[in-house]
Amino acid sequence: MTLEQIAEEIRSHTGCGSEPCETCTSFVPGEGSPDADVVIVGEAPGAREDATGRPFVGPAGRLLDGLLAEAGLERRHVFITNVVKARPPGNRDPRAAEVAHHRPWLEAQLAVIRPRLVVPLGRHALRHFAPDARIGEAHGTLVGEGLFPLYHPAAALHNPRLRETLLRDARALGAALG
Ligand code: URA
Numbered sequence: 554m555t556l557e558q559i560a561e562e563i564r565s566h567t568g569c570g571s572e573p574c575e576t577c578t579s580f581v582p583g584e585g586s587p588d589a590d591v592v593i594v595g596e597a598p599g600a601r602e603d604a605t606g607r608p609f610v611g612p613a614g615r616l617l618d619g620l621l622a623e624a625g626l627e628r629r630h631v632f633i634t635n636v637v638k639a640r641p642p643g644n645r646d647p648r649a650a651e652v653a654h655h656r657p658w659l660e661a662q663l664a665v666i667r668p669r670l671v672v673p674l675g676r677h678a679l680r681h682f683a684p685d686a687r688i689g690e691a692h693g694t695l696v697g698e699g700l701f702p703l704y705h706p707a708a709a710l711h712n713p714r715l716r717e718t719l720l721r722d723a724r725a726l727g728a729a730l731g
Contacts, residue, residue: 554661563638569654571654572642573637573640573647573651576642578603580638581603583608583635583638583662584608585628587666590668590730591672591730592631592633592666593621593634594672594673594674594678595609595613595678598638603639612707613710620706620723623723624727626730632662632666634662637651637652637655656681659681670726672702673703674703674704675688675703675708676688683700692718694725703723704718
């Protein structure tokens with residue numbers, strides 16, 4: 554399967570009868586390079602993403618773009634996606650059953666790209682890859698073989714100290730990539 558075929562499958566998904574698949578405006582499969590060394594994984598789309606069908610295009614996305622630049626990366630050279638491909642109503646946290654429902658799509662994307670590093674953003678995304686890791690300890694470090702967690706940029710929007718930490722961690726990501 555190609556990334557575009559996976560995206561098409563996600564966009565045409567219908568009839569499961571569950572939130573957020575049935576309540577979203579657009580599915581947000583993710584976007585970027587099939588040859589990406591780095592896959593960025595957020596939790597779930599927000600309002601702007603739901604309206605446009607694109608990941609991280611709101612305020613957190615602008616901060617993410619700055620972090621990528623700090624790491625020496627460009628958006629078009631990485632792949633950006635979320636664990637859950639549809640916006641939960643009211644931006645509530647995705648439920649375990651919803652994560653399980655969407656997980657095969659993320660696994661399929663990762664199997665196609667085979668990145669050097671997966672960068673989960675925030676504790677919810679991190680839990681998906683390393684259930685026992687804590688974001689407060691794991692952020693900005695290489696965890697296991699190919700996991701490099703960062704704090705979620707949305708958490709830093711109103712917290713200048715966390716923003717500094719994120720910028721430092723993004724530079725560490727760039728160094729880990731060599
Ligand atoms: N927050 C996320 O976790 N994902 C997005 O796509 C946008 C905001």
